[in-house]
Amino acid sequence: xxxxxxxxxxxxxxxxxxxxxxxxxxxxxxxxxxxxxxxxxxxxxxxxxxxxxxxxxxxxxxxxxxxxxxxxxxxxxxxxxxxxxxxxxxxxxxxxxxxxxxxxxxxxxxxxxxxxxxxxxxxxxxxxxxxxxxxxxxxxxxxxxxxxxxxxxxxxxxxxxxxxxxxx
Numbered sequence: 001x002x003x004x005x006x007x008x009x010x011x012x013x014x015x016x017x018x019x020x021x022x023x024x025x026x027x028x029x030x031x032x033x034x035x036x037x038x039x040x041x042x043x044x045x046x047x048x049x050x051x052x053x054x055x056x057x058x059x060x061x062x063x064x065x066x067x068x069x070x071x072x073x074x075x076x077x078x079x080x081x082x083x084x085x086x087x088x089x090x091x092x093x094x095x096x097x098x099x100x101x102x103x104x105x106x107x108x109x110x111x112x113x114x115x116x117x118x119x120x121x122x123x124x125x126x127x128x129x130x131x132x133x134x135x136x137x138x139x140x141x142x143x144x145x146x147x148x149x150x151x152x153x154x155x156x157x158x159x160x161x162x163x164x165x166x167x168x
Contacts, residue, residue, distance in 0.1 A: 074099040074121040077165075078131055081158035082119045085150070089117055105138065113137055117150070126162060128155060 074096060082101060083091075089103035099121035105114040116136050123130035133151050135142045 073124050075124050075126050075130055075158070077126055077158040077161045078121050078154065081154045081161055082121065082131075082133075084161075085154050085157050086117055086119070089115070115142065119154075126158060131155060 079096065079099070079101075086101075086103060088108050089106035091101065092104045093100070093102040095101075101117075101119040101121075103117045103119075105116045107114045114137065118134040120132040120134075121130055122132060128151070131151055131154060133147055133154070135147050135150060
């Protein structure tokens, strides 16, 4: 009887250890986890509840794994419209995974003043809230009216691209 009890305790302990090894342990960013799992109830430790299917829970073992390094969460129309409208600016850095485009100084056609821009596309919706543009000239930041005009031009071009794509 003691052999059976010892064997049962060993199998039970091994099962618990195997289950514990499947748990979290990754120190991922809570915002990245929320974006990858579409879970708004992620806590500061980066893990949600068991019923939510977040990483590190039993429900997360059977859910679809979404790699945040593969999925892009920016609006493709705003992204392409920003590149199209500001095509006179040389691109210094571009990151479609975070939605940031950083350009160097360039002079617009018909203008004499060089500008540089930083564009941040922060949402997959085709909406004005998804776009944030920061313009700078060699003398410093430009007026809010100029920034608004560039944002309007990008959003107008994005809507034109969407209509031309036939998805409206």
